[in-house]
Amino acid sequence: VKRILVTGGAGFIGSHIVDVLMLQGHQVTVMDNLFTGRRKNIEHWMGHPNFEFVRHDVVEEYMIEVDQIYHMACPASPPHYQYNPIKTIKTSSQGTLNMLGLAKRVKARLLFTSTSEVYGDPLEHPQKETYFGNVNTMGPRSCYDEGKRLGETLCYSFREELGVEVRIARIFNTFGPRMHPSDGRVVSNFIVQSLQNKKLTIYGDGHQTRSFQYVSDLVRGLILLMNSDFSDPVNLGNPDEYKIAEFAKKIVSFISPDKSPDQAIVHLPATKDDPQTRRPDNSRALSKLNWKPEVSLDEGLKLTVQYFKSEIGLAT
Protein backbone atom coordinates (compact mmCIF):
# COMPACT_ATOMS: atom_id res chain seq x y z
CA VAL A 1 0.00 0.00 0.00
CA LYS A 2 1.37 3.36 -1.06
CA ARG A 3 0.45 6.95 -0.23
CA ILE A 4 -0.28 8.55 -3.59
CA LEU A 5 -0.99 12.15 -4.59
CA VAL A 6 -2.92 12.75 -7.83
CA THR A 7 -2.86 16.41 -8.87
CA GLY A 8 -5.67 17.17 -11.29
CA GLY A 9 -7.34 14.02 -9.97
CA ALA A 10 -10.87 15.44 -10.39
CA GLY A 11 -10.33 15.74 -14.14
CA PHE A 12 -11.00 13.34 -16.96
CA ILE A 13 -7.85 11.19 -16.95
CA GLY A 14 -6.94 11.81 -13.30
CA SER A 15 -10.23 10.47 -12.00
CA HIS A 16 -9.76 7.21 -13.92
CA ILE A 17 -6.32 6.79 -12.38
CA VAL A 18 -7.83 7.39 -8.97
CA ASP A 19 -10.33 4.59 -9.58
CA VAL A 20 -7.61 2.06 -10.39
CA LEU A 21 -5.37 3.15 -7.50
CA MET A 22 -8.26 3.00 -5.03
CA LEU A 23 -9.24 -0.48 -6.21
CA GLN A 24 -5.61 -1.53 -5.71
CA GLY A 25 -5.98 -0.47 -2.07
CA HIS A 26 -3.70 2.57 -2.02
CA GLN A 27 -4.17 5.71 0.07
CA VAL A 28 -5.06 8.36 -2.48
CA THR A 29 -5.14 12.15 -2.13
CA VAL A 30 -6.60 14.19 -4.96
CA MET A 31 -5.39 17.79 -5.17
CA ASP A 32 -7.35 19.86 -7.66
CA ASN A 33 -8.56 23.47 -8.01
CA LEU A 34 -11.67 22.29 -9.93
CA PHE A 35 -10.92 24.64 -12.84
CA THR A 36 -11.83 22.02 -15.46
CA GLY A 37 -12.33 19.05 -13.18
CA ARG A 38 -15.58 18.10 -11.47
CA ARG A 39 -16.39 16.88 -8.01
CA LYS A 40 -18.74 14.28 -9.47
CA ASN A 41 -15.81 12.50 -11.17
CA ILE A 42 -14.56 11.45 -7.73
CA GLU A 43 -17.81 11.63 -5.77
CA HIS A 44 -18.01 7.85 -5.44
CA TRP A 45 -14.86 7.84 -3.28
CA MET A 46 -15.85 10.63 -0.90
CA GLY A 47 -15.98 9.27 2.63
CA HIS A 48 -13.83 6.24 1.83
CA PRO A 49 -11.15 5.94 4.55
CA ASN A 50 -8.35 5.66 1.97
CA PHE A 51 -9.48 8.72 0.02
CA GLU A 52 -9.04 12.44 0.51
CA PHE A 53 -9.92 15.40 -1.67
CA VAL A 54 -8.09 18.73 -1.23
CA ARG A 55 -9.16 21.79 -3.16
CA HIS A 56 -5.87 23.55 -3.79
CA ASP A 57 -4.11 25.33 -6.64
CA VAL A 58 -0.84 23.65 -7.63
CA VAL A 59 0.70 27.06 -8.34
CA GLU A 60 0.77 27.56 -4.56
CA GLU A 61 3.17 25.61 -2.35
CA TYR A 62 1.73 22.34 -1.03
CA MET A 63 2.98 20.01 1.69
CA ILE A 64 2.03 16.36 2.12
CA GLU A 65 3.84 13.10 2.90
CA VAL A 66 3.51 10.67 -0.01
CA ASP A 67 5.39 7.98 -1.94
CA GLN A 68 4.21 8.73 -5.47
CA ILE A 69 2.85 11.78 -7.28
CA TYR A 70 0.83 11.59 -10.48
CA HIS A 71 1.17 15.23 -11.54
CA MET A 72 -1.70 15.86 -13.98
CA ALA A 73 -2.98 19.30 -12.89
CA CYS A 74 -3.26 21.40 -16.07
CA PRO A 75 -6.13 22.29 -18.37
CA ALA A 76 -5.84 20.07 -21.44
CA SER A 77 -8.35 21.25 -23.99
CA PRO A 78 -7.44 24.23 -26.24
CA PRO A 79 -10.40 26.45 -25.22
CA HIS A 80 -9.60 25.80 -21.55
CA TYR A 81 -5.86 26.37 -21.68
CA GLN A 82 -6.36 29.46 -23.86
CA TYR A 83 -8.89 30.93 -21.42
CA ASN A 84 -6.02 32.39 -19.36
CA PRO A 85 -2.69 31.60 -21.03
CA ILE A 86 -0.62 33.20 -18.25
CA LYS A 87 -2.31 30.96 -15.69
CA THR A 88 -1.67 27.94 -17.92
CA ILE A 89 2.04 28.81 -18.02
CA LYS A 90 2.15 29.25 -14.25
CA THR A 91 0.43 25.91 -13.76
CA SER A 92 3.01 24.07 -15.87
CA SER A 93 6.07 26.00 -14.65
CA GLN A 94 5.47 26.97 -11.01
CA GLY A 95 3.07 24.07 -10.48
CA THR A 96 5.52 21.48 -11.74
CA LEU A 97 8.34 23.14 -9.82
CA ASN A 98 6.28 22.87 -6.63
CA MET A 99 5.51 19.21 -7.15
CA LEU A 100 9.18 18.47 -7.90
CA GLY A 101 10.15 20.41 -4.76
CA LEU A 102 7.67 18.28 -2.84
CA ALA A 103 9.02 15.08 -4.44
CA LYS A 104 12.53 16.10 -3.46
CA ARG A 105 11.60 16.86 0.14
CA VAL A 106 9.67 13.66 0.80
CA LYS A 107 11.70 11.48 -1.61
CA ALA A 108 8.63 10.62 -3.65
CA ARG A 109 8.59 9.55 -7.29
CA LEU A 110 6.84 11.96 -9.65
CA LEU A 111 5.13 11.13 -12.93
CA PHE A 112 4.67 14.18 -15.15
CA THR A 113 1.90 14.08 -17.75
CA SER A 114 3.47 15.71 -20.76
CA THR A 115 1.85 15.66 -24.17
CA SER A 116 2.23 14.95 -27.87
CA GLU A 117 1.99 18.75 -28.18
CA VAL A 118 5.69 18.95 -27.33
CA TYR A 119 6.12 17.76 -30.95
CA GLY A 120 4.05 20.73 -32.18
CA ASP A 121 3.13 20.47 -35.86
CA PRO A 122 5.49 17.55 -36.43
CA LEU A 123 7.80 17.18 -39.42
CA GLU A 124 8.57 13.57 -38.41
CA HIS A 125 5.78 11.03 -38.75
CA PRO A 126 4.96 8.99 -36.71
CA GLN A 127 6.60 10.72 -33.76
CA LYS A 128 9.39 9.01 -31.80
CA GLU A 129 10.47 10.27 -28.37
CA THR A 130 13.80 11.30 -29.90
CA TYR A 131 12.08 13.89 -32.12
CA PHE A 132 12.69 17.44 -30.83
CA GLY A 133 9.45 18.87 -32.21
CA ASN A 134 8.26 21.85 -34.23
CA VAL A 135 6.65 24.21 -31.73
CA ASN A 136 5.87 27.91 -32.15
CA THR A 137 6.87 29.92 -29.06
CA MET A 138 4.58 32.80 -30.12
CA GLY A 139 1.08 31.58 -30.78
CA PRO A 140 -2.23 30.62 -29.20
CA ARG A 141 -1.06 27.06 -28.38
CA SER A 142 2.35 28.14 -27.01
CA CYS A 143 1.23 28.58 -23.39
CA TYR A 144 0.37 24.88 -23.26
CA ASP A 145 3.12 23.50 -25.49
CA GLU A 146 6.01 25.51 -24.08
CA GLY A 147 4.70 25.09 -20.55
CA LYS A 148 4.78 21.31 -20.95
CA ARG A 149 8.21 21.44 -22.61
CA LEU A 150 9.51 23.41 -19.64
CA GLY A 151 7.85 20.89 -17.32
CA GLU A 152 9.90 18.13 -18.96
CA THR A 153 13.06 20.19 -18.60
CA LEU A 154 12.28 20.77 -14.92
CA CYS A 155 11.88 17.00 -14.45
CA TYR A 156 15.16 16.39 -16.24
CA SER A 157 16.95 19.01 -14.12
CA PHE A 158 15.59 17.69 -10.81
CA ARG A 159 16.63 14.19 -11.88
CA GLU A 160 20.15 15.20 -12.93
CA GLU A 161 20.84 17.85 -10.30
CA LEU A 162 19.10 16.35 -7.26
CA GLY A 163 18.45 12.70 -8.05
CA VAL A 164 14.67 13.04 -7.86
CA GLU A 165 12.92 10.03 -9.42
CA VAL A 166 10.87 11.22 -12.39
CA ARG A 167 8.71 9.55 -15.03
CA ILE A 168 7.54 11.40 -18.12
CA ALA A 169 4.53 10.36 -20.21
CA ARG A 170 3.87 12.05 -23.54
CA ILE A 171 0.15 11.48 -23.82
CA PHE A 172 -1.55 11.47 -27.22
CA ASN A 173 -5.22 12.35 -27.76
CA THR A 174 -7.32 10.39 -25.29
CA PHE A 175 -11.08 10.01 -24.98
CA GLY A 176 -13.63 8.25 -22.84
CA PRO A 177 -16.27 8.74 -20.15
CA ARG A 178 -15.90 11.80 -17.88
CA MET A 179 -14.67 14.06 -20.67
CA HIS A 180 -16.42 17.34 -20.05
CA PRO A 181 -19.27 17.58 -22.62
CA SER A 182 -18.36 21.20 -23.33
CA ASP A 183 -14.59 20.97 -23.12
CA GLY A 184 -14.28 21.76 -26.83
CA ARG A 185 -12.17 18.78 -27.84
CA VAL A 186 -12.99 17.01 -31.04
CA VAL A 187 -14.33 13.76 -29.58
CA SER A 188 -16.68 15.44 -27.13
CA ASN A 189 -17.75 18.09 -29.65
CA PHE A 190 -18.54 15.62 -32.42
CA ILE A 191 -20.38 13.16 -30.20
CA VAL A 192 -22.43 15.81 -28.43
CA GLN A 193 -23.22 17.62 -31.69
CA SER A 194 -24.28 14.36 -33.27
CA LEU A 195 -26.45 13.35 -30.32
CA GLN A 196 -28.07 16.78 -30.30
CA ASN A 197 -28.72 16.65 -34.02
CA LYS A 198 -26.43 19.60 -34.67
CA LYS A 199 -23.89 19.84 -37.45
CA LEU A 200 -20.41 18.57 -36.67
CA THR A 201 -17.94 21.48 -36.73
CA ILE A 202 -14.77 20.72 -38.69
CA TYR A 203 -12.03 23.35 -38.24
CA GLY A 204 -10.39 23.89 -41.63
CA ASP A 205 -10.48 21.32 -44.42
CA GLY A 206 -10.41 18.36 -42.03
CA HIS A 207 -7.29 16.87 -43.61
CA GLN A 208 -5.37 17.19 -40.33
CA THR A 209 -5.00 13.87 -38.52
CA ARG A 210 -5.21 12.65 -34.93
CA SER A 211 -4.84 9.21 -33.35
CA PHE A 212 -7.31 8.41 -30.59
CA GLN A 213 -6.65 6.32 -27.52
CA TYR A 214 -9.25 5.04 -25.11
CA VAL A 215 -8.70 6.16 -21.54
CA SER A 216 -8.36 2.69 -19.96
CA ASP A 217 -5.36 1.92 -22.17
CA LEU A 218 -3.71 5.17 -21.11
CA VAL A 219 -4.34 4.60 -17.41
CA ARG A 220 -2.79 1.13 -17.62
CA GLY A 221 0.23 2.67 -19.37
CA LEU A 222 0.63 5.47 -16.83
CA ILE A 223 0.60 3.07 -13.89
CA LEU A 224 3.08 0.76 -15.63
CA LEU A 225 5.33 3.72 -16.34
CA MET A 226 5.16 5.02 -12.76
CA ASN A 227 6.26 1.64 -11.45
CA SER A 228 8.93 1.03 -14.10
CA ASP A 229 12.55 2.10 -13.77
CA PHE A 230 12.58 4.15 -16.96
CA SER A 231 13.04 7.90 -16.51
CA ASP A 232 13.10 9.28 -20.07
CA PRO A 233 9.91 10.33 -21.91
CA VAL A 234 7.56 7.62 -23.16
CA ASN A 235 4.81 8.11 -25.76
CA LEU A 236 1.43 6.72 -24.74
CA GLY A 237 -1.11 6.75 -27.53
CA ASN A 238 -3.03 4.65 -30.00
CA PRO A 239 -1.50 4.71 -33.49
CA ASP A 240 -4.92 4.30 -35.13
CA GLU A 241 -4.88 7.55 -37.16
CA TYR A 242 -7.77 9.43 -38.81
CA LYS A 243 -8.21 12.55 -40.85
CA ILE A 244 -10.59 14.75 -38.81
CA ALA A 245 -13.05 14.75 -41.75
CA GLU A 246 -12.99 10.93 -41.80
CA PHE A 247 -13.45 10.91 -38.06
CA ALA A 248 -16.51 13.16 -38.38
CA LYS A 249 -18.03 10.73 -40.88
CA LYS A 250 -17.28 7.87 -38.54
CA ILE A 251 -19.12 9.57 -35.70
CA VAL A 252 -22.06 10.41 -37.94
CA SER A 253 -22.38 6.84 -39.19
CA PHE A 254 -22.01 5.61 -35.62
CA ILE A 255 -24.69 7.81 -34.11
CA SER A 256 -26.99 8.81 -37.00
CA PRO A 257 -26.41 6.19 -39.71
CA ASP A 258 -29.41 7.48 -41.66
CA LYS A 259 -27.86 10.91 -42.24
CA SER A 260 -25.65 11.82 -45.19
CA PRO A 261 -22.36 13.35 -44.09
CA ASP A 262 -23.13 16.46 -46.17
CA GLN A 263 -26.22 17.19 -44.08
CA ALA A 264 -24.32 16.49 -40.89
CA ILE A 265 -21.09 18.48 -41.29
CA VAL A 266 -20.12 22.16 -41.41
CA HIS A 267 -16.66 23.59 -42.02
CA LEU A 268 -15.42 26.43 -39.80
CA PRO A 269 -12.17 28.38 -40.20
CA ALA A 270 -8.98 26.51 -39.36
CA THR A 271 -7.34 27.40 -36.05
CA LYS A 272 -3.82 28.83 -35.92
CA ASP A 273 -0.88 26.42 -35.53
CA ASP A 274 -3.17 23.36 -35.59
CA PRO A 275 -0.86 20.32 -35.94
CA GLN A 276 -1.48 18.73 -39.32
CA THR A 277 -0.53 15.17 -38.42
CA ARG A 278 -0.13 13.21 -35.22
CA ARG A 279 0.55 9.56 -34.57
CA PRO A 280 2.68 7.98 -31.84
CA ASP A 281 5.54 5.62 -32.44
CA ASN A 282 4.94 3.25 -29.53
CA SER A 283 8.05 1.10 -29.77
CA ARG A 284 9.59 2.55 -26.61
CA ALA A 285 6.46 1.84 -24.53
CA LEU A 286 6.40 -1.68 -25.92
CA SER A 287 10.03 -2.44 -25.16
CA LYS A 288 10.29 -0.65 -21.79
CA LEU A 289 6.80 -1.27 -20.36
CA ASN A 290 5.51 -4.12 -22.49
CA TRP A 291 2.55 -1.82 -23.15
CA LYS A 292 0.40 -1.44 -26.19
CA PRO A 293 -3.13 -0.12 -26.63
CA GLU A 294 -5.81 -2.80 -26.69
CA VAL A 295 -9.15 -1.04 -26.99
CA SER A 296 -10.28 -0.36 -30.56
CA LEU A 297 -11.81 2.96 -31.56
CA ASP A 298 -15.20 1.29 -32.06
CA GLU A 299 -15.24 -0.31 -28.61
CA GLY A 300 -14.11 2.96 -27.03
CA LEU A 301 -16.69 5.00 -28.90
CA LYS A 302 -19.48 2.69 -27.81
CA LEU A 303 -18.68 3.26 -24.14
CA THR A 304 -18.11 6.97 -24.66
CA VAL A 305 -21.33 7.61 -26.59
CA GLN A 306 -23.21 5.81 -23.84
CA TYR A 307 -21.63 8.14 -21.29
CA PHE A 308 -22.43 11.31 -23.26
CA LYS A 309 -26.03 10.17 -23.73
CA SER A 310 -26.54 9.95 -20.01
CA GLU A 311 -24.53 13.12 -19.47
CA ILE A 312 -26.80 15.22 -21.68
CA GLY A 313 -29.96 13.50 -20.57
CA LEU A 314 -30.50 11.22 -23.54
CA ALA A 315 -29.90 7.91 -21.79
CA THR A 316 -32.19 5.17 -22.97
Next chain:
Amino acid sequence: VKRILVTGGAGFIGSHIVDVLMLQGHQVTVMDNLFTGRRKNIEHWMGHPNFEFVRHDVVEEYMIEVDQIYHMACPASPPHYQYNPIKTIKTSSQGTLNMLGLAKRVKARLLFTSTSEVYGDPLEHPQKETYFGNVNTMGPRSCYDEGKRLGETLCYSFREELGVEVRIARIFNTFGPRMHPSDGRVVSNFIVQSLQNKKLTIYGDGHQTRSFQYVSDLVRGLILLMNSDFSDPVNLGNPDEYKIAEFAKKIVSFISPDKSPDQAIVHLPATKDDPQTRRPDNSRALSKLNWKPEVSLDEGLKLTVQYFKSEIGLAT
Protein backbone atom coordinates in the same frame (compact mmCIF):
# COMPACT_ATOMS: atom_id res chain seq x y z
CA VAL B 1 14.61 61.46 -20.43
CA LYS B 2 13.27 58.06 -19.46
CA ARG B 3 13.43 55.97 -16.28
CA ILE B 4 14.99 52.70 -17.36
CA LEU B 5 15.55 49.41 -15.53
CA VAL B 6 18.31 47.12 -16.78
CA THR B 7 18.15 43.67 -15.18
CA GLY B 8 21.50 41.89 -15.50
CA GLY B 9 23.02 45.31 -16.05
CA ALA B 10 26.28 44.40 -14.30
CA GLY B 11 26.94 41.71 -16.90
CA PHE B 12 28.78 41.81 -20.18
CA ILE B 13 26.06 43.06 -22.55
CA GLY B 14 23.97 44.82 -19.91
CA SER B 15 26.81 47.08 -18.80
CA HIS B 16 27.37 48.25 -22.40
CA ILE B 17 23.69 49.14 -22.69
CA VAL B 18 23.95 51.05 -19.43
CA ASP B 19 26.84 53.09 -20.85
CA VAL B 20 24.85 54.16 -23.91
CA LEU B 21 21.69 54.91 -21.92
CA MET B 22 23.63 56.96 -19.37
CA LEU B 23 25.36 58.95 -22.10
CA GLN B 24 21.91 59.63 -23.59
CA GLY B 25 20.96 61.19 -20.24
CA HIS B 26 18.44 58.65 -19.01
CA GLN B 27 17.83 57.66 -15.39
CA VAL B 28 19.16 54.12 -15.17
CA THR B 29 18.66 51.50 -12.48
CA VAL B 30 20.70 48.31 -12.67
CA MET B 31 19.20 45.31 -10.90
CA ASP B 32 21.59 42.37 -10.68
CA ASN B 33 22.39 39.55 -8.23
CA LEU B 34 26.07 39.57 -9.33
CA PHE B 35 26.01 35.86 -10.10
CA THR B 36 28.02 36.28 -13.31
CA GLY B 37 28.14 40.07 -13.48
CA ARG B 38 30.75 42.24 -11.85
CA ARG B 39 30.55 45.49 -9.95
CA LYS B 40 33.52 46.80 -11.89
CA ASN B 41 31.55 46.72 -15.14
CA ILE B 42 29.40 49.58 -13.81
CA GLU B 43 31.80 51.09 -11.28
CA HIS B 44 32.33 54.19 -13.42
CA TRP B 45 28.68 55.18 -12.92
CA MET B 46 28.52 54.71 -9.16
CA GLY B 47 27.68 58.03 -7.52
CA HIS B 48 26.26 59.56 -10.71
CA PRO B 49 22.91 61.19 -9.86
CA ASN B 50 21.14 59.41 -12.75
CA PHE B 51 22.45 55.99 -11.78
CA GLU B 52 21.45 53.44 -9.21
CA PHE B 53 22.61 49.90 -8.53
CA VAL B 54 20.36 47.44 -6.69
CA ARG B 55 21.60 44.01 -5.72
CA HIS B 56 18.49 41.86 -6.10
CA ASP B 57 17.55 38.48 -7.51
CA VAL B 58 15.01 38.72 -10.33
CA VAL B 59 13.37 35.48 -9.12
CA GLU B 60 12.04 37.53 -6.19
CA GLU B 61 9.31 40.12 -6.67
CA TYR B 62 10.62 43.63 -7.39
CA MET B 63 8.86 47.00 -7.39
CA ILE B 64 10.06 50.15 -9.11
CA GLU B 65 8.49 52.90 -11.24
CA VAL B 66 10.03 52.93 -14.73
CA ASP B 67 9.21 53.51 -18.41
CA GLN B 68 11.37 50.81 -20.00
CA ILE B 69 12.85 47.50 -18.87
CA TYR B 70 15.80 45.84 -20.58
CA HIS B 71 15.38 42.36 -19.11
CA MET B 72 18.77 40.67 -19.47
CA ALA B 73 19.22 38.91 -16.11
CA CYS B 74 20.25 35.33 -16.88
CA PRO B 75 23.57 33.51 -17.00
CA ALA B 76 24.56 33.21 -20.67
CA SER B 77 27.61 30.97 -20.89
CA PRO B 78 27.11 27.17 -20.84
CA PRO B 79 29.30 26.50 -17.75
CA HIS B 80 27.43 29.23 -15.86
CA TYR B 81 23.90 28.26 -16.80
CA GLN B 82 24.70 24.59 -16.18
CA TYR B 83 26.10 25.34 -12.72
CA ASN B 84 22.58 25.21 -11.27
CA PRO B 85 20.08 24.33 -14.00
CA ILE B 86 17.06 24.66 -11.70
CA LYS B 87 18.09 28.19 -10.80
CA THR B 88 18.57 28.98 -14.49
CA ILE B 89 15.02 27.81 -15.20
CA LYS B 90 13.64 29.88 -12.31
CA THR B 91 15.50 32.94 -13.57
CA SER B 92 13.97 32.66 -17.04
CA SER B 93 10.49 31.61 -15.94
CA GLN B 94 9.76 33.28 -12.58
CA GLY B 95 12.20 36.11 -13.29
CA THR B 96 10.61 36.97 -16.63
CA LEU B 97 7.13 36.61 -15.13
CA ASN B 98 8.09 39.09 -12.41
CA MET B 99 9.42 41.64 -14.89
CA LEU B 100 6.30 41.27 -17.04
CA GLY B 101 4.15 41.68 -13.94
CA LEU B 102 6.11 44.85 -13.17
CA ALA B 103 5.75 46.08 -16.76
CA LYS B 104 2.02 45.50 -16.54
CA ARG B 105 1.64 47.33 -13.25
CA VAL B 106 3.61 50.44 -14.22
CA LYS B 107 2.74 50.31 -17.96
CA ALA B 108 6.39 50.02 -18.94
CA ARG B 109 7.72 48.50 -22.15
CA LEU B 110 9.83 45.37 -21.69
CA LEU B 111 12.60 44.11 -23.97
CA PHE B 112 13.38 40.43 -23.41
CA THR B 113 16.82 39.18 -24.42
CA SER B 114 16.13 35.82 -25.97
CA THR B 115 18.74 33.87 -27.85
CA SER B 116 19.66 32.00 -31.02
CA GLU B 117 19.53 28.94 -28.73
CA VAL B 118 15.75 28.88 -29.21
CA TYR B 119 16.66 27.42 -32.62
CA GLY B 120 18.65 24.64 -30.91
CA ASP B 121 20.71 22.59 -33.36
CA PRO B 122 19.03 24.15 -36.39
CA LEU B 123 17.86 22.24 -39.44
CA GLU B 124 17.26 25.54 -41.29
CA HIS B 125 20.29 27.59 -42.26
CA PRO B 126 20.65 30.53 -41.89
CA GLN B 127 17.95 30.91 -39.24
CA LYS B 128 14.92 33.12 -39.86
CA GLU B 129 12.63 34.23 -37.02
CA THR B 130 9.88 32.07 -38.49
CA TYR B 131 11.89 28.89 -37.83
CA PHE B 132 10.48 26.96 -34.84
CA GLY B 133 13.79 25.37 -33.86
CA ASN B 134 15.19 21.97 -32.97
CA VAL B 135 15.62 21.96 -29.20
CA ASN B 136 16.04 19.00 -26.86
CA THR B 137 13.87 19.33 -23.74
CA MET B 138 16.01 16.75 -21.90
CA GLY B 139 19.67 17.65 -22.02
CA PRO B 140 22.38 19.80 -20.48
CA ARG B 141 21.44 22.88 -22.57
CA SER B 142 17.67 22.53 -21.99
CA CYS B 143 17.51 24.65 -18.84
CA TYR B 144 18.73 27.63 -20.84
CA ASP B 145 17.03 26.93 -24.17
CA GLU B 146 13.62 25.97 -22.82
CA GLY B 147 13.78 28.70 -20.19
CA LYS B 148 14.28 31.30 -22.94
CA ARG B 149 11.56 29.73 -25.10
CA LEU B 150 9.15 29.97 -22.18
CA GLY B 151 10.28 33.57 -21.65
CA GLU B 152 9.21 34.35 -25.22
CA THR B 153 5.88 32.65 -24.66
CA LEU B 154 5.36 34.67 -21.47
CA CYS B 155 6.04 37.87 -23.43
CA TYR B 156 3.60 36.78 -26.12
CA SER B 157 0.93 35.94 -23.53
CA PHE B 158 1.29 39.23 -21.64
CA ARG B 159 1.08 41.07 -24.97
CA GLU B 160 -2.01 39.20 -26.16
CA GLU B 161 -3.80 38.80 -22.86
CA LEU B 162 -2.99 42.09 -21.15
CA GLY B 163 -1.67 44.44 -23.82
CA VAL B 164 1.78 44.75 -22.26
CA GLU B 165 4.29 46.24 -24.74
CA VAL B 166 7.03 43.70 -25.37
CA ARG B 167 10.11 43.55 -27.58
CA ILE B 168 11.96 40.29 -28.19
CA ALA B 169 15.58 40.11 -29.35
CA ARG B 170 17.07 36.77 -30.38
CA ILE B 171 20.73 37.48 -29.74
CA PHE B 172 23.41 35.51 -31.58
CA ASN B 173 26.94 34.94 -30.21
CA THR B 174 28.35 38.26 -29.07
CA PHE B 175 31.84 39.21 -27.89
CA GLY B 176 33.77 42.23 -26.69
CA PRO B 177 35.32 43.89 -23.65
CA ARG B 178 33.86 42.96 -20.23
CA MET B 179 33.33 39.32 -21.13
CA HIS B 180 34.38 37.43 -18.05
CA PRO B 181 37.85 35.96 -18.75
CA SER B 182 36.80 32.63 -17.22
CA ASP B 183 33.21 32.50 -18.45
CA GLY B 184 34.03 29.49 -20.64
CA ARG B 185 32.72 30.85 -23.92
CA VAL B 186 34.74 30.23 -27.02
CA VAL B 187 35.92 33.80 -27.65
CA SER B 188 37.13 34.39 -24.10
CA ASN B 189 38.62 30.90 -23.83
CA PHE B 190 40.56 31.09 -27.09
CA ILE B 191 41.88 34.61 -26.52
CA VAL B 192 42.91 33.98 -22.92
CA GLN B 193 44.46 30.61 -23.80
CA SER B 194 46.37 32.20 -26.63
CA LEU B 195 47.60 35.11 -24.52
CA GLN B 196 48.70 32.71 -21.79
CA ASN B 197 50.53 30.52 -24.27
CA LYS B 198 48.22 27.59 -23.57
CA LYS B 199 46.69 25.32 -26.17
CA LEU B 200 43.31 26.36 -27.56
CA THR B 201 40.67 23.82 -26.54
CA ILE B 202 38.40 22.76 -29.42
CA TYR B 203 35.37 20.72 -28.30
CA GLY B 204 34.85 17.95 -30.85
CA ASP B 205 36.14 18.11 -34.41
CA GLY B 206 35.68 21.88 -34.68
CA HIS B 207 33.42 21.62 -37.73
CA GLN B 208 30.53 23.24 -35.83
CA THR B 209 30.00 26.87 -36.81
CA ARG B 210 29.21 30.12 -35.02
CA SER B 211 28.75 33.70 -36.24
CA PHE B 212 30.29 36.37 -34.03
CA GLN B 213 28.93 39.83 -33.43
CA TYR B 214 30.75 42.69 -31.76
CA VAL B 215 28.96 44.04 -28.71
CA SER B 216 28.55 47.64 -29.94
CA ASP B 217 26.53 46.45 -32.94
CA LEU B 218 24.26 44.46 -30.66
CA VAL B 219 23.73 47.34 -28.23
CA ARG B 220 22.74 49.65 -31.08
CA GLY B 221 20.29 47.00 -32.30
CA LEU B 222 18.76 46.45 -28.86
CA ILE B 223 18.13 50.16 -28.34
CA LEU B 224 16.65 50.49 -31.83
CA LEU B 225 14.41 47.52 -31.14
CA MET B 226 13.26 48.85 -27.77
CA ASN B 227 12.22 52.13 -29.37
CA SER B 228 10.62 50.57 -32.46
CA ASP B 229 7.00 49.54 -32.71
CA PHE B 230 7.73 45.93 -33.64
CA SER B 231 6.70 43.31 -31.08
CA ASP B 232 7.63 39.99 -32.70
CA PRO B 233 11.08 38.39 -32.28
CA VAL B 234 14.02 39.93 -34.13
CA ASN B 235 17.37 38.22 -34.74
CA LEU B 236 20.39 40.34 -33.84
CA GLY B 237 23.68 38.85 -34.96
CA ASN B 238 26.52 39.09 -37.42
CA PRO B 239 26.20 36.61 -40.29
CA ASP B 240 29.99 36.30 -40.59
CA GLU B 241 30.22 32.53 -39.95
CA TYR B 242 33.23 30.40 -38.97
CA LYS B 243 33.93 26.78 -38.25
CA ILE B 244 35.25 26.70 -34.67
CA ALA B 245 38.50 25.12 -35.93
CA GLU B 246 38.91 27.98 -38.43
CA PHE B 247 38.14 30.45 -35.68
CA ALA B 248 40.86 28.91 -33.49
CA LYS B 249 43.37 29.32 -36.30
CA LYS B 250 42.27 32.90 -36.72
CA ILE B 251 42.89 33.66 -33.05
CA VAL B 252 46.28 31.95 -33.14
CA SER B 253 47.40 33.90 -36.20
CA PHE B 254 46.04 37.07 -34.61
CA ILE B 255 47.82 36.69 -31.27
CA SER B 256 50.75 34.35 -31.91
CA PRO B 257 51.41 34.55 -35.66
CA ASP B 258 54.70 32.68 -35.23
CA LYS B 259 53.00 29.51 -33.94
CA SER B 260 51.78 26.69 -36.16
CA PRO B 261 48.14 25.82 -35.48
CA ASP B 262 49.18 22.22 -34.68
CA GLN B 263 51.30 23.38 -31.77
CA ALA B 264 48.59 25.72 -30.58
CA ILE B 265 45.46 23.57 -30.62
CA VAL B 266 44.15 20.57 -28.68
CA HIS B 267 40.91 18.67 -29.30
CA LEU B 268 38.71 17.78 -26.34
CA PRO B 269 35.52 15.65 -26.40
CA ALA B 270 32.49 17.22 -28.05
CA THR B 271 29.78 18.47 -25.68
CA LYS B 272 26.26 17.05 -25.80
CA ASP B 273 23.67 18.76 -28.01
CA ASP B 274 26.20 21.33 -29.28
CA PRO B 275 24.51 23.13 -32.22
CA GLN B 276 26.36 22.24 -35.40
CA THR B 277 25.62 25.41 -37.36
CA ARG B 278 24.43 28.90 -36.49
CA ARG B 279 24.03 32.01 -38.60
CA PRO B 280 21.35 34.70 -38.39
CA ASP B 281 19.14 35.75 -41.25
CA ASN B 282 19.05 39.49 -40.53
CA SER B 283 16.48 40.59 -43.06
CA ARG B 284 13.83 41.34 -40.44
CA ALA B 285 16.19 43.59 -38.44
CA LEU B 286 17.12 45.38 -41.64
CA SER B 287 13.56 46.00 -42.76
CA LYS B 288 12.01 46.75 -39.34
CA LEU B 289 14.90 48.56 -37.62
CA ASN B 290 17.15 49.52 -40.51
CA TRP B 291 19.85 47.72 -38.55
CA LYS B 292 22.80 45.74 -39.75
CA PRO B 293 26.11 44.88 -38.08
CA GLU B 294 28.98 47.19 -38.96
CA VAL B 295 31.99 46.07 -36.96
CA SER B 296 34.11 43.41 -38.66
CA LEU B 297 35.48 40.44 -36.74
CA ASP B 298 39.02 41.80 -37.06
CA GLU B 299 38.14 45.22 -35.67
CA GLY B 300 36.19 43.63 -32.84
CA LEU B 301 38.96 41.18 -32.01
CA LYS B 302 41.53 43.98 -31.83
CA LEU B 303 39.53 45.78 -29.14
CA THR B 304 38.71 42.56 -27.34
CA VAL B 305 42.27 41.23 -27.25
CA GLN B 306 43.40 44.58 -25.87
CA TYR B 307 40.81 44.26 -23.10
CA PHE B 308 41.78 40.69 -22.20
CA LYS B 309 45.45 41.69 -22.09
CA SER B 310 44.77 44.29 -19.45
CA GLU B 311 42.32 41.98 -17.69
CA ILE B 312 44.88 39.21 -17.18
CA GLY B 313 47.72 41.60 -16.48
CA LEU B 314 49.44 41.52 -19.85
CA ALA B 315 48.70 45.10 -20.90
CA THR B 316 51.56 46.71 -22.75
